[in-house]
Amino acid sequence: MPGMDSAVPALALRDIACHFPARGNPGGTYTAVRDSTITIAPGEFVSIVGPTGCGKSTLLNVASGLLKPSQGTVEVFGQKLTGINRQAGYMFQADALMPWRTALENVVVGPEFAGMDRAQADRLGRDWMARVGLAGFEKAYPHHLSGGMRKRVALAQMLIMDPKVILMDEPFSALDVQTRQLMENELLDLWQADRKSVMFITHDLEEAIALSDRVIALAAGPGTHPIGEFAIDLPRPRDVAEIRHLEEFSRLHAQIWEALKEEVLKGYAQGKR
Amino acid sequence: MFRSQNTRILLAQILIFILFIAGWKALTTFGIMSKFFVGDPFIVAGRLYEWFATGMIFKHLGVTLFETVVAFILGSVLGLLVGLWLALSPTASQLASPYLKGFNAMPRVILAPIFAVWFGLGVTSKIALGITLVFFVVFFNVYQGVREVSPVTLANARMLGASRTQLLRSVYIPSATSWVFSSLHAAVGMAFVGAVIGEYMGSAAGVGYLILEAEGLFDINGVFAGVILLTFFALILDAIVGVVEARLLHWQPREAATVGAPA
Numbered sequence A: 001m002p003g004m005d006s007a008v009p010a011l012a013l014r015d016i017a018c019h020f021p022a023r024g025n026p027g028g029t030y031t032a033v034r035d036s037t038i039t040i041a042p043g044e045f046v047s048i049v050g051p052t053g054c055g056k057s058t059l060l061n062v063a064s065g066l067l068k069p070s071q072g073t074v075e076v077f078g079q080k081l082t083g084i085n086r087q088a089g090y091m092f093q094a095d096a097l098m099p100w101r102t103a104l105e106n107v108v109v110g111p112e113f114a115g116m117d118r119a120q121a122d123r124l125g126r127d128w129m130a131r132v133g134l135a136g137f138e139k140a141y142p143h144h145l146s147g148g149m150r151k152r153v154a155l156a157q158m159l160i161m162d163p164k165v166i167l168m169d170e171p172f173s174a175l176d177v178q179t180r181q182l183m184e185n186e187l188l189d190l191w192q193a194d195r196k197s198v199m200f201i202t203h204d205l206e207e208a209i210a211l212s213d214r215v216i217a218l219a220a221g222p223g224t225h226p227i228g229e230f231a232i233d234l235p236r237p238r239d240v241a242e243i244r245h246l247e248e249f250s251r252l253h254a255q256i257w258e259a260l261k262e263e264v265l266k267g268y269a270q271g272k273r
Numbered sequence B: 001m002f003r004s005q006n007t008r009i010l011l012a013q014i015l016i017f018i019l020f021i022a023g024w025k026a027l028t029t030f031g032i033m034s035k036f037f038v039g040d041p042f043i044v045a046g047r048l049y050e051w052f053a054t055g056m057i058f059k060h061l062g063v064t065l066f067e068t069v070v071a072f073i074l075g076s077v078l079g080l081l082v083g084l085w086l087a088l089s090p091t092a093s094q095l096a097s098p099y100l101k102g103f104n105a106m107p108r109v110i111l112a113p114i115f116a117v118w119f120g121l122g123v124t125s126k127i128a129l130g131i132t133l134v135f136f137v138v139f140f141n142v143y144q145g146v147r148e149v150s151p152v153t154l155a156n157a158r159m160l161g162a163s164r165t166q167l168l169r170s171v172y173i174p175s176a177t178s179w180v181f182s183s184l185h186a187a188v189g190m191a192f193v194g195a196v197i198g199e200y201m202g203s204a205a206g207v208g209y210l211i212l213e214a215e216g217l218f219d220i221n222g223v224f225a226g227v228i229l230l231t232f233f234a235l236i237l238d239a240i241v242g243v244v245e246a247r248l249l250h251w252q253p254r255e256a257a258t259v260g261a262p263a
């Protein structure tokens, strides 16, 4: 972007720690995240992978401003974040649509809050519905849509706000493999057209490599923190199904998995307990 | 297939009704049960016909319905406002909690004579009683409904730039509506109970008054006629709420549960 110093990260989490009240131990605390520093450059697509329950959503909540970290600061384009991150769009892990609104009404929620007039918002909403491949489903209610379609609505709902930073929490993990690859490619197309900074959470290493410029691996909880960063210099534009066959892909996969393996086993052991 | 199934059920329901009336009639005709205590279905029907034919019932029905509707509207609005307020303000809710629990536990029909003293024997005292009954049903459901709002939907709306009022208007209220409506069904009944009990405790008009008067004359048929009339109109009011509900909750895949409040 002109005039913008590219050395200033779009999003920077510095020295973040998050404590929660411990379960089954009144008065005690559980440190979900500790010593976490993560920066994302303007236009960069960064994936965060980590074992289940390690604190990925917690980090994203901190980045969105929904959760105030117990320690550390968040900076958005160099500005210290207080309150909600207005530059960011957030696609949640769980279903977040309003079930009492139709798909189109859901898509235009943001512009409506911002006071855009009805006709203009509708036009914009229809445009976005078409862009995520949902033309014709404007009047459908969320419970009439499939899981993949609901994710598309959520995507349009977020992108219509034109956020500079995109936060996505395992957006496709509930989808079947085909739908998932389709949506990953669509996401890459949309991102390619208008490069935003993306912080993408996933527990699927292949997805992380296929989509990102950089992959950050997290340790298992408690006290989760980054344990490795890996630049992914695979050519773009990419097709997520084909890129998996590249030799470089397998090499990166092996490399990152090596770092992650132990943590995943730790996380798995904790989950069983 | 479904259609014939439904028709059969309807026929069976009608049959049950006819059998019930026939049994009632038979028991009294053959003197197994005394007409003095259980009345006679034909006389009850005749009484209802007479009330409508002479038109004398309309005044009483009008009074009772007026009390019911006013108590229902005022009680619901009050319950809605206080429910929203307390659900969104933890401090206020903590402060009010013991008093609300107390009022709710209190058998509030007992307030009828007090209201009669305060507001006289006219419609006001009945409306006041109805409001105290309706308020708690709606209040508890709204409170619960707001508490059950999906935190993810809420967080999502905040990320999309919702202000506090916008959150209230576009998340809390719509999401609580299913709870509100399930409470409104109960609330209509409560408003009716308030009106009738109030009339029964002392009044000069209304269906409750008619029942009281019939009772005073040991006219059991008159009592039954009044009860049937009340039941019928309670069903109509409930159906009206149902229609409004169906229009406003058409997005909903399933029904919400209700938390009840004692009368």
Ligand SMILES: Nc1ncnc2c1ncn2[C@@H]1O[C@H](COP(=O)(O)OP(=O)(O)OP(=O)(O)O)[C@@H](O)[C@H]1O
Residues within 6 Å of the ligand: A020, A021, A030, A032, A050, A051, A052, A053, A054, A055, A056, A057, A058, A059, A093, A203, A221
């Ligand atoms: N509000 C909270 N109160 C108490 N504990 C919490 C809270 N939020 C998260 N935690 C705990 O912090 C840890 C990390 O949770 P988080 O949801 O961030 O994990 P995650 O990596 O997103 O997991 P998943 O892969 O299952 O989505 C978990 O152990 C969780 O129990």
Ligand SMILES: [Mg+2]
Residues within 6 Å of the ligand: A056, A057, A058, A093, A169
């Ligand atoms: Mg998570």
